[in-house]
Amino acid sequence: MYLKKSTNKKTGRTYLSIVSSYYDKKTKQSRTATVRSIGYLDELEKKYDDPIAFFTEEVRKMNEKHYEERLPVNLKISLDESMESNYDGLKNFGYAALSKIYHELKIDTFLKNRQRHSKEKYDANAIMKLLVFSRLLYPGSKKKTFENRDMFFEKFDFSLDDIYRCLSFFNKYSDDLQFWLHERIKEQYGRNTDLVYYDVTNYYFEIDKQDELRKKGVSKEHRPDPIVQMGLFMDTNGIPITYKLFPGNAPDKTTLIPALGKIQREYSLGRIIIVADRGITTGDNIWYILSAKNGYILSYSVRSADREFKDYVLDEDGYIHKGDGFKIKSRLYPREIKVTSVRGKKLKKTVDEKQVIFYSPKYAAKAKQERAQALIKAMDLIKNPAKYNKSTSFGAAKYVKNLTFDAKTGEILESVYQHLSFDEEKLREEEKFDGYYAIVTSEYKESPEKIIEMYRGLWKIEESFKVTKSDFESRPVYLSLKEHIDAHFLTCFISLVIIRILEYRLKWKYSVTEILESLSRASCCNIKENYYLFSFYNDVLKDIGNELDIDFSKKYMKLGDIKKILGEVKKR
Numbered sequence: 001m002y003l004k005k006s007t008n009k010k011t012g013r014t015y016l017s018i019v020s021s022y023y024d025k026k027t028k029q030s031r032t033a034t035v036r037s038i039g040y041l042d043e044l045e046k047k048y049d050d051p052i053a054f055f056t057e058e059v060r061k062m063n064e065k066h067y068e069e070r071l072p073v074n075l076k077i078s079l080d081e082s083m084e085s086n087y088d089g090l091k092n093f094g095y096a097a098l099s100k101i102y103h104e105l106k107i108d109t110f111l112k113n114r115q116r117h118s119k120e121k122y123d124a125n126a127i128m129k130l131l132v133f134s135r136l137l138y139p140g141s142k143k144k145t146f147e148n149r150d151m152f153f154e155k156f157d158f159s160l161d162d163i164y165r166c167l168s169f170f171n172k173y174s175d176d177l178q179f180w181l182h183e184r185i186k187e188q189y190g191r192n193t194d195l196v197y198y199d200v201t202n203y204y205f206e207i208d209k210q211d212e213l214r215k216k217g218v219s220k221e222h223r224p225d226p227i228v229q230m231g232l233f234m235d236t237n238g239i240p241i242t243y244k245l246f247p248g249n250a251p252d253k254t255t256l257i258p259a260l261g262k263i264q265r266e267y268s269l270g271r272i273i274i275v276a277d278r279g280i281t282t283g284d285n286i287w288y289i290l291s292a293k294n295g296y297i298l299s300y301s302v303r304s305a306d307r308e309f310k311d312y313v314l315d316e317d318g319y320i321h322k323g324d325g326f327k328i329k330s331r332l333y334p335r336e337i338k339v340t341s342v343r344g345k346k347l348k349k350t351v352d353e354k355q356v357i358f359y360s361p362k363y364a365a366k367a368k369q370e371r372a373q374a375l376i377k378a379m380d381l382i383k384n385p386a387k388y389n390k391s392t393s394f395g396a397a398k399y400v401k402n403l404t405f406d407a408k409t410g411e412i413l414e415s416v417y418q419h420l421s422f423d424e425e426k427l428r429e430e431e432k433f434d435g436y437y438a439i440v441t442s443e444y445k446e447s448p449e450k451i452i453e454m455y456r457g458l459w460k461i462e463e464s465f466k467v468t469k470s471d472f473e474s475r476p477v478y479l480s481l482k483e484h485i486d487a488h489f490l491t492c493f494i495s496l497v498i499i500r501i502l503e504y505r506l507k508w509k510y511s512v513t514e515i516l517e518s519l520s521r522a523s524c525c526n527i528k529e530n531y532y533l534f535s536f537y538n539d540v541l542k543d544i545g546n547e548l549d550i551d552f553s554k555k556y557m558k559l560g561d562i563k564k565i566l567g568e569v570k571k572r
Helices: 051-069 095-104 107-115 124-137 142-147 160-172 174-189 256-266 283-291 307-314 361-383 414-419 424-432 448-456 459-469 482-505 512-521 539-548 559-568
Strands: 002-007 014-024 029-040 090-092 195-204 227-234 240-247 273-276 295-300 320-323 326-340 346-359 436-441 523-528 531-534 556-558
Touching (some): 029 051, 095 107, 095 539, 095 559, 160 174, 160 482, 195 256, 195 459, 256 273, 256 283, 273 448, 295 448, 307 436, 346 361, 436 448, 482 512, 512 539
Antiparallel strands (some): 090 523, 195 227, 227 240, 295 436, 523 531
16 A cells, blocks of 8 residues: 555645555556545645655555554445456466475476576476466366466466477476486485385377377277376385386386386485386396396286196185185295396296285175176177177177187177177186285295285375376377477376375375365455455365465455465475
8 A cells, every 4th residue: 555646737736545556457557446535635734744744654554554464455346347258367376285396396496407508488497387287287288278377376478389399398308307306305205215116007199190109009998099108106105206108009017127227227216125016027027126136016916827826825724814804825935937038038037935815805896896897798799799899898808709800900700700609617717716816025024914015005106097197187198299298298297296295295184186176276266456355265275284384264365465475385
């Protein structure tokens, strides 16, 4: 607020009033609103020795009292006021929490330092913030993200073309930025890599033509589209370490060695224990892990094992019953594996490992439930084979005898239509092992219960993939250039790191979905002048605010106060 002097050109009289200034979004100009009308100067001089000095001091006291006591503000609102076409006054404030972690990780510092050597005039840091905050709160295409940039209070002074150009810049420094994040997390959170979880997923592209990266392979979502494989490493606390992309036709089992070799060389993690699902359990991977002086805890397929192992699993001898039908047993056992030599030959090696077997009634019920739909599909396939192909028959094909597909089209050959039958023997063999689970590990000193506990941490990385695909909407991917695709996944990776850190700081009290939904709803709307109205607050925002020292509980805030908070979260 300040003292305003207005002089009437006709009469020459000066009128004093107390006003406040604000930015009018409609006219994009600074405007004023009268807080208090005082009177004409010549009349005031009859009451005060120095009216201007007196009321200047009054304004100073009012400003001081206003900021200290938050005095009520009277706003005049006209019910006849209308909105212009395409008006959208909603702005998000929840991203303040994401911005705080973004700046604590010093991502802005990294990008600004690297851009000093670039001739591009766009602001790479501003573009990264828009892509990351939008991916977390309002996921969409790059075009949609750019069009919705006014949702944030940040100044995003760049074009859509700048975003696409900047993707090449991000790709150039992708590996360096991932390592930078790792170093910052080590400093701030003491990254725990006693257990390093690894898993692979893929993301589809709605395109017809394949290229070197986007190839047709075994889709996790059983889609016929070309895909890209991603191998992701995660630390013991559930925070991602790094990722690596592979062509879509690369089998899961072939991704571990090159990905692990990268972090072993660059990240100095010391001895680690790799925890992964059975898709990674091969002789080559186990031998590589052990040769690098690391350990492993891997899921092992009971149904694909040899007869001796299957007999051991089904043999009741040695099981310890833990209640509710759960039972467990283990043994130290030398297992023969096949390892590929430098010349490509398969060599037989023996590894001494601990094998942990457990049975869970819940797992048994889940297996039967999951199989039920496949059996229904298998019966329908036998009756109506023309409805199916290699892709759509996934899950049911193994229960159908004499099923043959065309190698080129994937269609079921018409010549076998009359010979299809249900494989009852296959079903009975599978049912024997419902509920049984096997883990093989180099960590023979650990108890069976501890091994199971360590392995179960793998759910965090599996959930991370679900988060990127559902909450982040990271696929389908509409980019075509390889460097742009990698940059897209880099922004998804950074987003995942930020939200996992927030989860970790909240002690895993809330899911990613709950956190992101709350932050996206922490929005406000300009009601008049520089005042904004908030309409959502819950326990999630309360806990986030307590942890990050951000007050999300205010129902009304001035633009200046909002910008002050957004400025504070950038400080380290």
